Amino acid sequence: MFGSRSGKKTGLKIIIVGCGKVGVAILKQLANEGHDITIIDKDPQKVATYANQYDVMGIVGNGANHSVQLEAGIQNADLIAAVTSSDELNILCCTIAKQVGDCATIARLRDPDYSKEASYLREKLGLTMIINPELETAIEVSRVLYLPTALEINSFAHGQAEMTRIKIPEKNVLDNKSIADLGKDLANKQKPINILIAAVERAGEFYIPSGDFVLKAGDIMSCVGTRPMSRKFMEHIGFKTARVKNTMIIGGGNVAYYLAGQLVNMGISVKIIEENKKRCEELSVLLPRAIIINGDGTDQETLNEEGLAETESFVSLTGIDEENILLTLHARKHSNAKTITKINRSNFREVINSLDLGSVVYPCSITAESIVAYVRAKKNSNSNSIETLYHMFDSRAEAIEFRVDEKSEVTDIPLKDLNLKKNLLIAFINRNGSILLPTGQDSIQVGDTAMIVTTETGFTDIRDILA
Template identity: 45%
Template sequence: MKIIIVGCGKVGGTLAKQLCSEGHDITVLDKDSNKLRAMSSGYDVLALEGDASSYNDLKEAGVETADILIAVTDSDEKNLLCCLIGRKTGNLKAIARVRNPVYNSEVEFFRKGFGLAMVINPEMAAAAEIARVFRFPSAINIETFAKGRIELLTFHLPEKSKLVGKPLTYIHSRLHTDVLVVMVRRGDEVTIPSGDFVLQAGDILSVVTGQGQAQEFFGKIGIETNRVHNVMIVGGGKVTYYLSKSLIADGINVKIIERDRERCEELSDLLPRAEIIHGDGIDEDLLLEEGIEEVEGFTALTGLDEQNIMMGLFAKNVSKSNVKLVTKITKISFDNVIAGLNLGSIVNPKEITADYILQFVRAMQASVGSEMENLYKLPDSNAEAMEFHIGEKCRACDVPLLKLRLKKNILIAKIFRGGHLFTPSGSDYMQVGDTVVLVALQKHKITNLDDILES
């Protein structure tokens, strides 16, 4: 597809890199010539210098014939105007990044009135991700498929778990639970495992379960699943505002530490049920005074990665309650080093934004017969989980899975059919009308269901 990306920041760069690797025709537009040079030297893109709100610049970028226009500049207004020009000029799908909370109540108008395919707020998306983790603190990350009927959870396997030293067949033969391990990360190695794969303490597992089954599964394998009742947040930005609203609505007590007095007063008005503390979160004495040793959930959401990391490590070190950590990191890119620091769940609003947009593009690209409805990158891995709805018969349909010539490292995890969810065996098959969740390595570049088969 022909895709125009307006804005060459972190989100735009991530999108350009991934979409180029998937064979799309990419044009990037930005006012910063240095960013454009870096983009064009690193990726196979057409880089044009221009303004997001200029009709002539967008026309030069090919807006009249493009399939998708993605506006991710640092200006909400320019993003919206850019998409409006695109919709009026061409027959394309338009996606806008909009961050200002003032516009939240108007998102539906932007979609319908401007004809936008997607309006995404990075801070709101990040807050939703963090809230999911605090609701189920044993997990590093939680995603849902099939309108919430299927859950994908990623977690660390502790030494005390019953699964340590056991093959995956133990889950079904001894625990009698319909949970499927779809990915194991051990050190730097990522595996889509078979039944004889033996688990070790410290492994990072991704499992697929039916709605509501995860808590029972975690109990059977010896992992506590108690939800948090109180959360301390350092930093009073937009992510904090959205997160606090969500947590308070769930009955979770929220304490916010913010060093700007004026922002504290704003938050007091916006979040009357939250406890707002004026102070600096990097002050150890203040954190101890405010009860960091006893909190069940802690997240550092300042604008400085280094401070967020140090506060997270401090919370982990002094905690008396096995605190659930969520750490916001937006710029530091030493993934292996960060993973070794035991900072809990890592959240990057810009990466979440890029992932949401990539999900949309991949779903749009998929064939009508086997439509991809969701795509998620599994945390810290080169594997993806995908949801397909089979609208028309394809080569992979009506053939027992055992007889399908699947590419290596592809796993059919769940099938939802006629109100019934099941983990398929080799004798089961996919058919028209099914919703299918599968896991595969990114290198396969799957965009429709037939891509899982050897050619």
């Protein structure tokens, strides 16, 4: 056993099985929020390193072993998250945990065969949540390819609202325009455009802008609205809104499989370049409407022969971050393609952000956000709970959608009369499926969901917005 629990832990008792990239991403976020965590892994070096780094308990062993789980305190645990690289081991971990303790169980399942049976597995095995980083990554990539001028698109209110992240180009209509003036322009159109500027990053600094904030070329801006309004806003500022017609994917792993299936159903032509011949044969059967090329996607000649110069989008999905980065830089130099890069490690984000990579997706972060949202909802004993959570701008801010199930100090009171915390914005209210971008006269009501953007972390309840 490694590590110690210095200081009083006020959060949940959580066991994380597997100290790979996903496990560490979850550990980092939950440890920062003060939970009582025990990690389990077969690798003594990993356990010792992460137990000391994050001040948690660490146990070397098989997480599916009954005695190992007992040593980790499964009897008193609130949650066990099994996120090893083996789907079968993760299922077994959760099954044993349910027999020994009375805790929530989360299993990482990557295999497409298991994903198809997700509902059955949840019901029959009593799994609280099944997470599939590869599938969630594919969904995020497909959103961006549907609106390729965006850097990132996050979905809220069951798809009714979106947060779209863009970079303001030189000589754009937004350059040197204040938020207030932009609001007047959009309101005075024949068909007003309802959009809210939720966050801006400029030269490494993060802002939740007020009306007098002046936008500049080079700013990275996140705006919130319904999907139709987001597209109208993009058109208004001169961004193309047509989805790509074709894409070239390098790497034929699970993310590529999930992504290609979604894209061909959207009418987008897909070409996958994969070096492993056996995998190419499998993909040819699984994806009959996609073009599968057996070749080295990191070879310049192969890329040229397969039409890099003409492709509208280029997605690098190999298992090696450095390869993905170099492929994207090459594609940006030799084509006009929309580029998307998969990065597995998140510890060099500052360096990655300084590169001109276009859109970047982090599967580990996507997974961690899902689990953090669940943990916060479970920690909160009230009926208000977290529907959706996204970390923004390298975790310097959070966008959280709360469900409001009961009356409280924040309901039925005009927003202008609420004593809100600083650096906090109420971005939208979802009322019966209609998205409201609130003014000071509007109020949050029971039955709504409300999305906030804040620079504080750890919110578990809508009442946390109050100072």
